[in-house]
Amino acid sequence: MPIVNEQCFHCGLPANGSAACTGTIQQTDAPDEEHLFCCSGCLSVCQVIHEAGLDNFYQRLQKYESNITPPPEAPADIDQYDLSEVQQEFTQNLSNGSLQARLMVEGIHCAACVWLIEKALAGMPGIIKAEVNLVHHRLLLQWRAETVSLTQIMTRLAALGYTAIPFNMEHLEGAAHQQNRALLFRLGFAGFGAMNIMWISIALYAGAFSGISIEYRHFFHWISFAIATPVLLYSGGPILKSAWRGVCHGTLSMDLPISIGALATFTYSLWQTIQGGPHVYFDTVVSFLFVILIGRYLEALARQNASASTLRLMELQPRMATRIMADGSEERIAVRKLIPGDLLRIKPGDKVPADGAIIEGNSHIDESMLTGEPLPVHKQRNGTVFAGTVNGENPFIMQVKTTGSATVLARIIHLVESAQGSKAPIQRIADRIAPWFVSSTLLLATLTFIYWWTTLDFNTALLSATAVLIITCPCALGLATPMAIAVSTAFAARNGVLVRNGEALEGLSKITHVVLDKTGTLTTGQMRVTDTLLVDEHDTENSKERLLLLAGAVERGYSHPISKAVCATVVTEGLHFLDCQHAQLLPGMGVSGMVDGQQVWIGNQRLMQQQGIHLPEAISTSCNHIESSMAVPVLVAVDGKLLGILRIEDQLRDEAFDLITNLSQHGLGITLLSGDSKAAANHLQQRLSTHANAPIHVIAGVLPEDKANHVKTLQKSGQHILMVGDGINDAPALTQADISIAMGSGTDVSMECSDIVLMSSDLSRIAWALDLGDRTITTIHQNLTLSLAYNIMLVPAAMAAWVTPLFAAIAMPLSSLVVIGNAILIRRHMRNKRPD
Incomplete structure (x- = not known):
């Protein structure tokens, strides 16, 4: 195969160095070709692009090269981000036609x-949100x-002095490491300069009392200048x-006051040195730059710690998987190359790489990262497994159903990132200030x-003004809200509570009334046979087993919840299904x-009456009693003769009573919406109120389409409503409520x-979420108070010449660290209230 190009096929640079190499590239619709590359890195990137099916990227790139010339400060490969093949990796198409x-x-x-x-971005045409x-x-x-x-958006950012690239985990890790490394180098250089210039300062201050000669004093001033200059320029x-x-762009950043203070002090010290004056403050410039860099480095580490929960979620999915080939052999493959239908072998202790179903074997799966439940869940054939969960004691083979951004884990990460990037209404105060x-x-x-x-004098004026420039900073004010939201949403996600945005956390603290759906929320949503009643206990030809067999034979072909409940009981009792025609x-x-x-x-009383089957008065009374206790009576008759009744009911969740108690202790009103009869609703109300020792209002006979109207009625009375439902048939009510919570099982959550x-389905997490909302808003208020109090107290002190520039440099980053530390305390507070 001939070499197609004499320059690097990937980057276009000359490939004539010692690192140059050749490589074979697999074409999608053409024979394989051998190309020349300037280094092995370009070869690897090119192979990855072709393996991903993006081989027309190079054709499109050549087309765009003549039309797009990125500015010098923009990323060198900025034009590739306009290609649809590249954009599909990091963009999302919204319903309004935007990206x-x-x-x-x-x-x-x-x-x-x-x-x-x-x-700056809001002023560009075509920008909807930034x-x-x-x-x-x-x-x-x-x-x-x-x-x-x-490309135009990223170019605009580059013109402002900011470099933007699409977000992904590898870029995040690399950029964070590179920024922290560069910051650490500058910090170390400033620290080295501060230590050395401090010796000079000690000699100068000591000489002021012992009578140092003018020549030595000027010499020390020039040495201080030699040390301070590279620190100012590099660090x-x-x-x-x-x-x-x-x-240059007509905007004022917080680096401007610091720069003015540093340059003014440095320039005045240089002028004094040239003039032979006694007042030189090179040590002040170096010291407060050193302290500011310490603060920024500690702040970067604190931010990283605050967002560690999100990063741990991203790290849950493994990078490699073991795929079983058609001939039975196995190969290690990158997770990003998996496709639906692939068979994977999951060994004990391995993380599941994608969503799918078990087709061979069984094991216990740790799903705590999804649901927050600490106990492993037993999975067997046809059981659903999710990416990021951990296999227990046994190996199994699974078939991939969904991969990449379609997995439940990816959706969780996307939801958490959206929440952390959102702005609560209270944050707009800080944005305006x-x-x-x-x-x-x-x-x-x-x-x-x-x-x-x-x-007084020029020296006092200079140092006081510099202290004011340094000590005043809105960083703590700007971090007050987003830091608290970032910590709360990430910690909530690790406990099985996914928060969509910061408005939800703020809204939880304003809730005055909670509306609960019964089926699927307070109850398990799974009907089951709890009792079997025979019409004639002395009939030797009839039995409870026969009743279940007849009912199971007819109900087997239907998917109604009652049919499922009857069939499940037949299986549980170890009976075999009869044939039905x-x-x-x-x-x-x-x-x-x-x-x-x-x-x-098999059916209700109306069916029996229609078929002319006689219902004794005792049977009618039993049916009414069953209905009034939240259960469903299912009558079974054979050849015109009534045999018995199956009592089928949806069980209340174990933690339902604790939830009602906790909501009442929060001082919240409680309304339960039920589609049951009035008698059943009264029974449920009495049962909940008695056991939970809390008042509760139950509305019976509510259809799904009427739930939103009930929520709207409560809102008109001035209530702030929290609606809790299963997220499917309760969608109108969930949308109408001020804040809504959807119950989920980790398979098909309504996001x-x-x-x-x-x-x-743990109801205790509802009360825990309310506590989290209260704690988050309390922390935000504390952070705003701390940041405002810091400026109110220390700015006047700096103006009164009570604060030196060095102290100001120490106090400024400390204010941000206090805000960050207070936000991190949310995890400690809520960990003590963890539902499990």
Whole structure:
């Protein structure tokens, strides 16, 4: 095979160095070709692109190269992000025809950066939404591709001084490691300079009392200058560049006051050194730069710790899987290459790589990462398993059903990221305040400088103004809300409670009334036969087993919950199903069929009356009693003779009574919506009120379409409603409520119409979610109070010349660390209230 290109096939650079290599590339619709590459890295990337079926990327790239020239500061491969083949990996098509993506943005330092990015992008045509998460440095972007391209958006960000790339786990790990490494190097260099310049300062201060000669003093000043200059340019370089870019674009970032303070102090010290003056503050410049970098490094580590729960969720899915080939052999394959239908062998202790079903073997599966339940779940043939769960003691073979972003784990991660990137209404207060901080800081620093220069001296004016510039920072204010939401949503996800957005957490703290759906919420949603009653106990030809056999034979072909309950009881009792002919469904009444030559009728009293089957008064009384106790009486008759009654009911969950008690202790009103009769509803109300020792209002005979109207009625009375349902037939009511919680089992959770999804059916998590909402809002209020109190107390102190620039440099990052630390305490507080 000839070499097609003399330049690197991937990047286009000359491939004439020692690292140059050749490689065979598999074409989709063409013979394999051998290409030249400048290095093995380009070869590997090219092979991955072709394996993923994106081989036309290079053709499209050549087409776009002549039309798109990215700016020098933009990523070199920025044009590839406009290709549909590439965009499908990180974008989502929304119902309104727009695209949505999450981008990692490098260069964000404070709330002012968030404000700048959001305002700059909001002014571009075609941008629908641009929300920046200060905690994770991510941009949630919605745009119309026909109006503006992603390349233009990323170019605009680059012009502002921010580099944006599509978010994924590998980029996140690499970017975080690179940024922390660079920050650590600058911090170390500043620390080395601070240690050395401090010796010079000690000598100068000591010499002031012992009479050091002018020549030695000037020499030490120049040594201080030699140490401070590289520290200012290298360690403080990113701060100076960020401030300069902001000035060039007519915006004010929080790096501007720091830069002005550092440059003013440095320039004045240099002028004093040239003039031979005694007042030099090179040590102040180096020291507060060193302390600021320490604060930023600690803040980066604290943010990483706060978002660790989300990262652990991402790490749950393994990277490799063992696939069974058609000939029975096995191979190790990357999880991203799995397709539905693949057979995988899962060994004990392995993580399940995709969603699927067991086709051979059985084992206990640890699903705590999905549901929050600590006990493993036993799975056997046809049992559903989910990506990220951990196999227990036995190996098994599974068939892949869904992979990648379609798995339950991927949906959970997407939901958590959406929640962490969202903004609660209370955060808008901080967003409105943050842009005014910089201009206010500059104004206060100017007034401070003028006052002390006119009343005392230039040195006091300079140091006081510098302290004001450094100590005033909206970072703590900007972190107050997003940090609390990030910690809460990630911790909730690890406990089986998925929160869609920050508004849900804030809304939970305002709830005054809870509306509960009965079936599937307070009850298990699974009917079962709890009793079998015979009409004639002395009839030797009839028995409870025969009653179940006849009912099971006719009900076997139907999927109604009552049919499933009867068939499940037949299996549980170890009975064998009889054959049934001429089965017929009688809507609203029951079913019928021929079993062993006998006509069998199964249904309600109306069916029996229609068929002319006599119902003794005692039987009618028993049916009414069963109905009034939340159960369903199913009558069984053969050849015109009534044989007995099957009592079928939906069981209340074990934790239902505790839930009612907890909601009552929260001071919340409780309404239960039930489709049962009035008598059954009264029985349920009495049972719940008695056992839970709490008042509860039950509304009977409610159809699914009427539930939303009941919620609306409560809202008109001034109540803030929390609706809890199964997320399917309760969708209108869940949408109508102020906050909604959908019950889920981890297989088909309703994430569209509800604000919160419970991955398990544990009702105790409802009260736990309410506690989490209260705790989150309390923490946000505490953080806002702390950040405002910090500025209110220390800014006047700096203006009064009571605070040095070094102390200001220490206090500024500490305010952010206090806010972050207080947010992390949410985990500790809620861990003590964990439902399990």
